Amino acid sequence: MLLRILGTAAGGGLPQWNCACPGCAGARRHPSRRRLHDSLAVHGQDPGAWFLANATPDVAEQLEGRPALRPGAGQERTPVIRVVLTDAELDHTLGLLRLREAARIDVWCTRPVRKALTTRLPLTGILSPYTTLTWHDLPLTGAGQPAEIAGLEVSALPLSAKRPRYAADEPAHPAWTTALKVRDPGTDTSALYAPALAAWSDPLDAEIAGADCVLLDGTFLDEDEPRRTGVSRRTATGMGHLPVEGSGGTAERLHRAGAQVLYTHLNNTNPLVDPGDPAHERLAGLGLRVAEEKMVVHL
Ligand code: MLT
Ligand code: MN
Ligand code: ZN
Numbered sequence: 001m002l003l004r005i006l007g008t009a010a011g012g013g014l015p016q017w018n019c020a021c022p023g024c025a026g027a028r029r030h031p032s033r034r035r036l037h038d039s040l041a042v043h044g045q046d047p048g049a050w051f052l053a054n055a056t057p058d059v060a061e062q063l064e065g066r067p068a069l070r071p072g073a074g075q076e077r078t079p080v081i082r083v084v085l086t087d088a089e090l091d092h093t094l095g096l097l098r099l100r101e102a103a104r105i106d107v108w109c110t111r112p113v114r115k116a117l118t119t120r121l122p123l124t125g126i127l128s129p130y131t132t133l134t135w136h137d138l139p140l141t142g143a144g145q146p147a148e149i150a151g152l153e154v155s156a157l158p159l160s161a162k163r164p165r166y167a168a169d170e171p172a173h174p175a176w177t178t179a180l181k182v183r184d185p186g187t188d189t190s191a192l193y194a195p196a197l198a199a200w201s202d203p204l205d206a207e208i209a210g211a212d213c214v215l216l217d218g219t220f221l222d223e224d225e226p227r228r229t230g231v232s233r234r235t236a237t238g239m240g241h242l243p244v245e246g247s248g249g250t251a252e253r254l255h256r257a258g259a260q261v262l263y264t265h266l267n268n269t270n271p272l273v274d275p276g277d278p279a280h281e282r283l284a285g286l287g288l289r290v291a292e293e294k295m296v297v298h299l
């Protein structure tokens with residue numbers, strides 16, 4: 001399997017259009033620091049078979065920017081676009097609207113995510129005059145057979161009941177926010193993608209122990225960052241994102257993981273958006289690093 005990183009930023013991207021914080025200002029001065037919304041294309045053994053993990057507001061540029069994801073030789077149009085969702089957040093789903101030129105969009109997600117995206121955000125009604133949108137149930141990890149998508153086995157590990165603000169009054173459900181587990185049966189390798197991690201759990205710990213690559217929530221470097229920078233009155237954990245550093249942070253738990261660990265979904269307030277920030281060296285000392293735009297991971 002091959003993971004093509006299409007973006008590594010949290011909602012808003014880097015720079016964010018209405019923001020002049022040090023991270024956004026730095027990205028305007030140094031275009032190499034720009035980050036699109038977090039997403040990846042996951043390829044199986046057949047290089048022409050792939051799916052998107054999340055569909056971001058940047059999706060059309062993300063696809064156009066990767067020659068391997070453009071319509072192939074002899075193909076006038078990409079025949080079908082497959083999208084697997086980790087959650088129903090706007091930064092992970094608005095791209096579905098931008099994919100409406102496709103003849104067919106196949107989407108896999110959990111039940112509460114599908115309900116949000118068909119009722120609170122009525123995507124089926126909006127998209128049906130443009131394309132054929134087909135919803136598929138994404139099985140929960142360990143509960144029955146995983147979905148087979150592009151020759152890969154895909155399931156959703158429930159992480160939390162964190163739901164998008166536009167669906168905040170929907171009932172709680174453990175699979176509002178999930179980690180995607182992708183396994184390649186040909187090579188027996190697996191990857192875990194969790195751009196929003198509100199709480200650590202034993203099942204997550206077990207999946208990380210068995211994974212070859214983990215792409216994890218790196219929204220905030222420390223617990224107080226959202227309050228200190230004025231983006232929220234809540235802490236990082238209160239916003240549904242465990243911080244990278246500090247007590248209860250993910251770095252101290254991950255440094256013993258055998259897997260390759262890459263942080264993604266970086267908020268523009270995160271000091272890690274500056275490649276010169278000393279936090280990069282601290283993470284490197286733990287064997288951890290930040291995912292970079294256009295990185296390709298072979299597993
Ligand atoms: C999140 O990651 O917490 C959400 O995407 C935030 C948002 O955009 O409302
Ligand atoms: Mn987000
Ligand atoms: Zn900013």
